Amino acid sequence: MTAPLKVLLASPRGFCAGVDRAIQIVERALQKYGAPVYVRHEIVHNRHVVDGLKAKGAIFVEELSECPDDRPVVFSAHGVPKTVPAEAQRRRMLFLDATCPLVSKVHVEAARHHETGREIVLIGHAGHPEVVGTMGQLPEGAVVLIETVDDAEAFVPRDPANLAFVTQTTLSVDDTADVVEALRRRFPAIAAPHKEDICYATTNRQEAVKQLAEACDLLLVVGARNSSNSLRLVEVAKKAGARSAHLIADASVIDWAWMEGVSVLGLTAGASAPELLVQGVIDALSARYAVTTEEISGEPETVTFKLPRAVA
Ligand code: SF4
Numbered sequence: 001m002t003a004p005l006k007v008l009l010a011s012p013r014g015f016c017a018g019v020d021r022a023i024q025i026v027e028r029a030l031q032k033y034g035a036p037v038y039v040r041h042e043i044v045h046n047r048h049v050v051d052g053l054k055a056k057g058a059i060f061v062e063e064l065s066e067c068p069d070d071r072p073v074v075f076s077a078h079g080v081p082k083t084v085p086a087e088a089q090r091r092r093m094l095f096l097d098a099t100c101p102l103v104s105k106v107h108v109e110a111a112r113h114h115e116t117g118r119e120i121v122l123i124g125h126a127g128h129p130e131v132v133g134t135m136g137q138l139p140e141g142a143v144v145l146i147e148t149v150d151d152a153e154a155f156v157p158r159d160p161a162n163l164a165f166v167t168q169t170t171l172s173v174d175d176t177a178d179v180v181e182a183l184r185r186r187f188p189a190i191a192a193p194h195k196e197d198i199c200y201a202t203t204n205r206q207e208a209v210k211q212l213a214e215a216c217d218l219l220l221v222v223g224a225r226n227s228s229n230s231l232r233l234v235e236v237a238k239k240a241g242a243r244s245a246h247l248i249a250d251a252s253v254i255d256w257a258w259m260e261g262v263s264v265l266g267l268t269a270g271a272s273a274p275e276l277l278v279q280g281v282i283d284a285l286s287a288r289y290a291v292t293t294e295e296i297s298g299e300p301e302t303v304t305f306k307l308p309r310a311v312a
Contacts, residue, residue: 005289010268016201018100081136124168213240216266223270230270251284
């Protein structure tokens with residue numbers, strides 16, 4: 001007899017409005033201008049998405065210098081340093097900016113603080129494209145990157161009375177709260193974002209995982225290794241009581257040894273992972289177990305973002 005397995009599906013999970021918009025921008029650019037359309041950096045952190053767009057005629061590059069002047073280029077959802085659109089303009093290229101509006105909001109915030117003479121602390125992960133893009137909105141030295149509570153404790157500002165902080169949009173809500181608390185304790189006058197920088201999609205997916213983590217013997221997060229919000233979901237699940245949690249690119253990388261003694265499995269997906277990959281995991285589980293699924297509903301999501309006029 002096939003062993004029973006209960007699968008608890010987190011909701012919301014998978015694509016957010018920013019990822020959806022970025023993919024649509026590339027698809028519409030391909031329809032409007034024909035192939036090839038160049039995309040600077042992975043449009044979103046997911047190989048399946050990137051491969052699907054490549055098959056339609058998108059060419060992914062790391063730097064603008066790899067693109068010809070006469071083809072359209074799309075900038076990824078993570079945002080780019082100001083030098084990138086400036087260079088595209090100088091070369092008279094047709095460029096489409098797929099930066100998520102919630103990342104752009106952080107850029108605007110940082111620029112406003114800079115205008116008023118504040119030194120800016122960016123809470124984020126070194127080397128992540130969003131961090132590179134946000135730091136690149138302002139002259140070198142204007143933004144200081146802080147990754148941990150220890151960094152916050154060690155930080156020596158130019159002027160403790162003239163500081164502001166902003167954050168990467170895809171951080172752990174709880175870990176970031178600890179870093180912010182350390183900064184506020186040390187620098188009570190530090191200016192904070194008007195509205196949380198960690199985006200609604202990151203917050204909602206982390207909350208949804210917290211709701212089901214304790215009930216699971218194993219929690220699987222579908223997402224890419226370089227996807228910040230997917231990695232955070234694994235950490236959040238473990239902290240919230242999941243006995244075991246793993247990040248998987250898709251069903252093909254499930255290590256079936258993880259299933260030893262598992263009768264309840266939690267399943268979610270990062271903001272850049274398509275739902276078909278989640279369905280693929282359910283299919284793979286169903287081939288081995290008598291699966292019943294239950295969706296644990298969290299915060300409903302209705303956010304959508306407008307497309308740039310060139311491809312609207
Ligand atoms: S995870 Fe958040 S910031 Fe990133 S693209 Fe999605 S909505 Fe935008």
